[in-house]
Amino acid sequence: MRKSIILISGVNGEIGHGLVRSLYDQGIRNMIGIDLSMADDFVLERTEDCLIGNILDRNLLERINAQYQIESIYHMAALLSTRAEFSPVIAHEVNVDGTLNLLDLAMEQAQSHGQTVKFFFPSSIAVYGIPNLEKKTSVGAIHEDDFRYPQTMYGCNKLYCESLGDYYSHYYKRLSAHDSSGLVDFRSLRFPGIISAQTLPAGGTSDYAPEMIHAAAKRQHYSCFVREDATIPFMTMSDAIRAIHLLMAAPQNALTQMVYNVKAFNPSAGEFLSIVKTYYPDADIDFIINDNRQAIIDSWPADINDDQARKDWGWSAKHDLDKAFSEYLMPEIRSRYEHN
Numbered sequence: 001m002r003k004s005i006i007l008i009s010g011v012n013g014e015i016g017h018g019l020v021r022s023l024y025d026q027g028i029r030n031m032i033g034i035d036l037s038m039a040d041d042f043v044l045e046r047t048e049d050c051l052i053g054n055i056l057d058r059n060l061l062e063r064i065n066a067q068y069q070i071e072s073i074y075h076m077a078a079l080l081s082t083r084a085e086f087s088p089v090i091a092h093e094v095n096v097d098g099t100l101n102l103l104d105l106a107m108e109q110a111q112s113h114g115q116t117v118k119f120f121f122p123s124s125i126a127v128y129g130i131p132n133l134e135k136k137t138s139v140g141a142i143h144e145d146d147f148r149y150p151q152t153m154y155g156c157n158k159l160y161c162e163s164l165g166d167y168y169s170h171y172y173k174r175l176s177a178h179d180s181s182g183l184v185d186f187r188s189l190r191f192p193g194i195i196s197a198q199t200l201p202a203g204g205t206s207d208y209a210p211e212m213i214h215a216a217a218k219r220q221h222y223s224c225f226v227r228e229d230a231t232i233p234f235m236t237m238s239d240a241i242r243a244i245h246l247l248m249a250a251p252q253n254a255l256t257q258m259v260y261n262v263k264a265f266n267p268s269a270g271e272f273l274s275i276v277k278t279y280y281p282d283a284d285i286d287f288i289i290n291d292n293r294q295a296i297i298d299s300w301p302a303d304i305n306d307d308q309a310r311k312d313w314g315w316s317a318k319h320d321l322d323k324a325f326s327e328y329l330m331p332e333i334r335s336r337y338e339h340n
């Protein structure tokens with residue numbers, strides 16, 4: 001008998017950390033991680049094993065396939081949007097081919113043990129592309145089916161992988177005699193920018209908000225790379241992880257979509273700085289605009305509509321902007337930077 005496990009790719013990344021923390025706190029002890037680099041102690045102590053390797057390495061995935069029985073896959077490994085613009089082909093390989101490999105692993109597993117494998121895929125507001133600022137301000141909160149014209153390689157990759165998830169869940173090899181529909185249960189959230197109290201993102205374009213608050217807490221200078229009026233939705237890491245658990249726990253027949261918007265608050269960069277300054281009045285933060293990164297933020301929605309997630313599986317964010325600071329960010333960030 002192969003040992004039953006939960007597989008987490010990109011386990012050493014930001015969402016990987018948040019996920020490992022909360023699954024461990026729920027008593028889950030059978031997590032196997034994969035990451036390009038050695039996972040840190042926090043992750044190592046909470047997982048059964050962490051494999052150092054690439055999701056593009058089919059031999060590695062084959063070894064996992066042979067050794068374990070996979071219940072569910074949380075596929076967090078990705079090259080984020082800014083990083084991806086510097087290496088679009090590599091981004092495509094990691095973000096698309098890597099996802100395809102893991103979907104294929106999920107299918108192979110489900111076919112061999114006969115049980116559905118749940119697959120969580122973090123999609124992004126980067127799948128949206130709004131043509132200009134005028135439209136961005138006039139259009140309001142956008143629905144899942146609106147403006148799916150991504151302007152970044154990362155956004156293209158995420159949008160296509162949503163379709164791959166649909167294919168593996170419903171239409172896989174539909175011409176063969178064998179019916180594989182339902183063997184993979186793909187579920188996805190289009191996340192806004194995520195702000196963690198514990199970790200910093202690497203290579204994203206929404207990074208300015210988390211970078212601002214962490215720099216202020218460390219008493220470091222920070223130059224925000226987007227204009228003060230730049231606006232996209234954000235949420236706390238703790239809400240992002242809650243959303244993943246709620247979606248993954250929802251009964252399949254309650255889900256009317258495979259991919260849902262989720263949001264919490266959407267301050268402009270200037271408004272975000274004002275709140276940072278209420279906690280750190282001496283914060284040394286200025287604005288030096290990077291036009292190219294600004295253009296990416298301009299193409300992402302100022303607001304998204306998450307009514308369907310509320311309706312289907314009871315989603316609502318715990319942290320609005322004020323609570324994000326008072327109940328989540330500040331207590332954790334203070335204890336992290338001020339007691340060391």
Ligand code: SER
Pocket residue numbers: 080081082123124125126154191192193194203204205206207
């Ligand atoms: N946070 C991501 C990025 O900035 C968007 O999903 O790339």
